[in-house]
Amino acid sequence: MxxxxxxxxxxxxxxxxxxxxxxxxxxxxxxxxxxxxxxxxxxxxxxxxxxxxxxxxxxxxxxxxxxxxxxxxxxxxxxxxxxxxxxxxxxxxxxxxxxxxxxxxxxxxxxxxxxxxxxxxxxxxxxxxxxxxxxxxxxxxxxxxxxxxxxxxxxxxxxxxxxxxxxxxxxxxxxxxxxxxxxxxxxxxxxxxxxxxxxxxxxAQGSLRHMDLPGAVSVTGGLTVLVYAIVNAQSWGWGSARFIWLVAVAVALLTAFVVIELRTSHPLIRLGIFTKRTISVGNATMLTFSGGLFVMMFFPTLYLAANLGYSPIKIGLAFLPWPVAMAAAGTLGQKLIGRTGPRLLLVTGLLFVAAGLLTYLRLPVHGAYATDVLPGLLLTAIGAGLVFTPVFIVATTGVAAEESGLASGVINTSQQLGAALGLAVISTLATSHTTHLLSGAGDRPTAAERSSALVEGFQRGFTVAAAILAVSVLIAAFGLRKRDFGQEPGAGNTDGAEEARERVPSAAG
Missing domain, CATH: 1.20.1250.20 (MFS general substrate transporter like domains)
Structure with missing residues (x-):
């Protein structure tokens, strides 16, 4: 924004x-x-x-x-x-x-x-x-x-x-x-x-020539083609001509986006902003964090319906602890950040999310909500609540006043696009594993074999998601330094947190 x-x-x-x-x-x-x-x-x-x-x-x-x-x-x-x-x-x-x-x-x-x-x-x-x-x-x-x-x-x-x-x-x-x-x-x-x-x-100033419509179309088009290629790779084959051709088109569109942003006088994203460590690290962290987290809006829903036989209203009630726990953790995180500093809180939250994803690696075919689903929901929700404020602080620290809106918009964009790419990759790998298992079950797999293959596919997806979160932890832990934020933890520096609190809600849209 x-x-x-x-x-x-x-x-x-x-x-x-x-x-x-x-x-x-x-x-x-x-x-x-x-x-x-x-x-x-x-x-x-x-x-x-x-x-x-x-x-x-x-x-x-x-x-x-x-x-x-x-x-x-x-x-x-x-x-x-x-x-x-x-x-x-x-x-x-x-x-x-x-x-x-x-x-x-x-x-x-x-x-x-x-x-x-x-x-x-x-x-x-x-x-x-x-x-x-x-x-x-x-x-x-x-x-x-x-x-x-x-x-x-x-x-x-x-x-x-x-x-x-x-x-x-x-x-x-x-x-x-x-x-x-x-x-x-x-x-x-x-x-x-x-x-x-x-x-x-x-x-007060501005006209139509300052709208970077080519930049927006090229980046959205490139990412959409890339996601489409990834989603269909399982049926086409990763080495198929169609997959390779679409990836080439996606790369060409994304390359065009970079060229447009470098050459236009009023770019959608001034790429030079990424030369600042906190902005590049903050956005890389958000991209990988949302890429791994977003499966929580997909796999558990399908598991509750297909394997546990939950009705839609029961699924809704089952998910209610997620936003409640995330809001509570977010409130706690905003109070702690002045004492701990952004980096420690950010890494802690990411580890919580990774731990929550790992709880699903032993997901049974016919499990129980309280023991097999809820713990992962709570851990990932707590972690996400702890992550949002510090990651917004990191991604907007040291930004000039006239570019604060740009920095805020970029981190929101990283969240949305990371979620889309992550879900595409993880769903493709999970479905590929399920299809492979069913191919060994003959022409007419039983209902039990289908349920088992589906859950093993979910487990593969959660494994990949946890690996992506591990990358996010490494980026945050080793990409940030205490001096990036001007003050040591505990020094009472809450100005950045206050600014971030005004920006964080836009990520929820």
């Missing part, structure tokens, strides 16, 4: 009575976007059965299409709000998100649903930075802004938790389609309210 507080001279700030209405409208939109990030997880088994997704590799596109487009266009969304007006950006994103929700709710084909999820992700990439920018501009007073951002944080955390439960209730008692259709009235209220109350504030 790029956050500029200088508004066009012709635009006046809203009066006191409207400011809190504006906050309510933006928080409604944020709640919807956050809700959608988790509400889909619980409905995945029902979606797979109803629409006929052939494998879990195809099913993961329901998540990955959203994440790829959200991460790929997040920085462009932040810049667009500065140039064209935050109200216009908010309305455009909300309209796209709401329209795509309608398409998804009525979808009768897998490709339509995946395409709709991509449009939802693009809409979210416009809404998320607009919400924070509108809050910052609407509340120039520090005390009021802190209060508004506190409500933003609460809504973000509440949306994640509510998504788990609402997804189960709607899927169980109505249909999975209602997890998308429920967005329509919320979106319409937000659109009508924004037209009536939110002024179209923007940065």
């Amino acid at each position: 790029t956050a500029h507080t200088a508004d066009a001279p012709a635009v006046t700030r809203p009066n006191d009575s409207k400011r809190w209405i504006i906050l309510a409208l933006t928080l409604i939109a944020q709640f919807m976007v956050t809700l959608d990030a988790t509400i889909v997880t619980v409905a995945l088994p029902s979606i797979q059965t109803d629409l006929g997704f052939a494998t879990q590799l195809d099913l993961q596109w329901v998540i990955n299409a959203y994440v790829l487009f959200f991460g790929g266009f997040l920085l462009l969304g932040g810049r667009a709000g500065d140039l064209f007006g935050r109200q216009r950006l908010f309305l455009s994103g909300l309209a796209l998100f709401t329209g795509a929700s309608l398409v998804n709710g009525l979808a009768n084909d897998t490709s339509i649903l995946v395409a709709g999820r991509g449009v939802q992700g693009f809409g979210a990439a416009l809404v998320s930075p607009a919400v924070l920018s509108i809050i910052i501009v609407t509340f120039p007073n520090t005390a009021e802004r802190v209060k508004a951002l506190g409500l933003f944080t609460a809504v973000t955390a509440g949306g994640s938790a509510a998504g788990m439960l609402f997804g189960g209730v709607l899927t169980d008692y109505a249909s999975w389609r209602w997890i998308f259709l429920v967005n329509i009235p919320i979106g319409l209220v937000g659109i009508v309210g924004a037209l009536r109350t939110i002024p179209n504030t923007r940065a």
